Amino acid sequence: MADGRTKEVERKKTDIPEDVFKRMFKSALEARKNAYAPYSHYRVGAALLTDGGKIYTGCNVENASYSVTNCAERTAFFSAVAAGEKRFSAIVIAGSPEGELTQLAWPCGVCRQVMREFCEPEHFWVFAAKSERDYEARLLKELLPDSFGPDNLI
Numbered sequence: 001m002a003d004g005r006t007k008e009v010e011r012k013k014t015d016i017p018e019d020v021f022k023r024m025f026k027s028a029l030e031a032r033k034n035a036y037a038p039y040s041h042y043r044v045g046a047a048l049l050t051d052g053g054k055i056y057t058g059c060n061v062e063n064a065s066y067s068v069t070n071c072a073e074r075t076a077f078f079s080a081v082a083a084g085e086k087r088f089s090a091i092v093i094a095g096s097p098e099g100e101l102t103q104l105a106w107p108c109g110v111c112r113q114v115m116r117e118f119c120e121p122e123h124f125w126v127f128a129a130k131s132e133r134d135y136e137a138r139l140l141k142e143l144l145p146d147s148f149g150p151d152n153l154i
């Protein structure tokens with residue numbers, strides 16, 4: 001975001017309260033510490049908010065065979081689903097090369113499709129954050145337009 005005024009507009013357009021966002025961002029940072037990224041050195045933490053207000057976290061978990069690497073977002077989703085959760089309202093993603101958060105990490109295409117499985121594209125918020133004040137938010141429908149989802153198979 002270019003200036004403070006734009007950030008304020010960004011914050012107001014979501015329906016996630018600021019204190020909840022801050023809690024999620026802190027949780028994402030904590031999860032990022034556990035990232036297993038010996039190959040890419042790109043460390044990501046994610047914090048997923050359920051409709052009931054619980055937060056589930058995830059980090060990226062790489063693998064020597066590369067293709068079975070799991071992103072932080074999917075780790076968070078799969079942990080939450082394994083705990084019995086299936087309704088979500090937002091996710092905060094904090095990712096960058098090792099060290100300080102220097103960039104906004106938007107979810108990869110695979111993770112966007114996993115979000116589509118469990119979330120309403122018109123209501124689910126995706127935050128890419130560098131700090132509590134420096135972030136951007138998009139609805140899932142903006143990140144995955146004209147998507148294919150569970151309702152196509154009913």
Ligand SMILES: [Zn+2]
Pocket residue numbers: 071072073074107108109110111112
């Ligand atoms: Zn991903």
